[in-house]
Amino acid sequence: MPELAAGYLLGFICTLLLVGLHIVLQTRKQKSKAMRQLQSNLKKINLFWSDSEADLKPYSAGAEKLDAEKSLKSILISGAGFIFLSWFGFLFQFILMLSVRFLAVKRLERNLFNSELAEIELSTEMIQQKVQSIIRI
Numbered sequence: 001m002p003e004l005a006a007g008y009l010l011g012f013i014c015t016l017l018l019v020g021l022h023i024v025l026q027t028r029k030q031k032s033k034a035m036r037q038l039q040s041n042l043k044k045i046n047l048f049w050s051d052s053e054a055d056l057k058p059y060s061a062g063a064e065k066l067d068a069e070k071s072l073k074s075i076l077i078s079g080a081g082f083i084f085l086s087w088f089g090f091l092f093q094f095i096l097m098l099s100v101r102f103l104a105v106k107r108l109e110r111n112l113f114n115s116e117l118a119e120i121e122l123s124t125e126m127i128q129q130k131v132q133s134i135i136r137i
Contacts, residue, residue, distance in 0.1 A: 011086030015093055019079030022097045026051075026075060030068045034118040039064055041117045044124050045131065054106045056131070108134065 029035060030051065042048050042056070048064050050057040052071040057063065078096060082089030111134045116122060122130070 008086045011090055012083060015083045015086065015090040018090060018093050018097065019075065019083065022075050022079065022093065023072060025101065026071060034113055037120070038112060038118040041122050041127050042131070045127050047131070049112065054109055
């Protein structure tokens with residue numbers, strides 16, 4: 001029986017570490033230069049990129065911060081549940097992390113982050129043109 005407890009505890013710790021990694025990667029993404037530049041450009045036309053909903057949303061004061069907290073909170077809530085599932089939780093958290101970071105990325109997000117909007121400061125007119133062209137794709 002002690003080997004079962006040790007196996008459960010090891011799975012618990014591994015899942016905890018994976019949740020921590022997911023939080024670190026999400027925080028890095030939110031603080032990345034590309035994200036800051038994109039948000040700065042979008043703010044000029046009263047929009048912001050909602051990472052928790054993977055969509056463009058109307059800008060309001062504090063909206064970016066609330067959205068960042070919302071996405072981290074969702075990782076924490078799901079992670080808290082997965083931690084107690086031990087190795088099954090590790091598998092679920094790994095699948096969730098993999099799909100959110102690589103497999104389930106919307107075309108809109110890819111196009112926004114691969115455009116000049118995420119690279120350089122643009123004029124309001126250029127931002128509107130770029131956003132309209134990306135939305136039409």
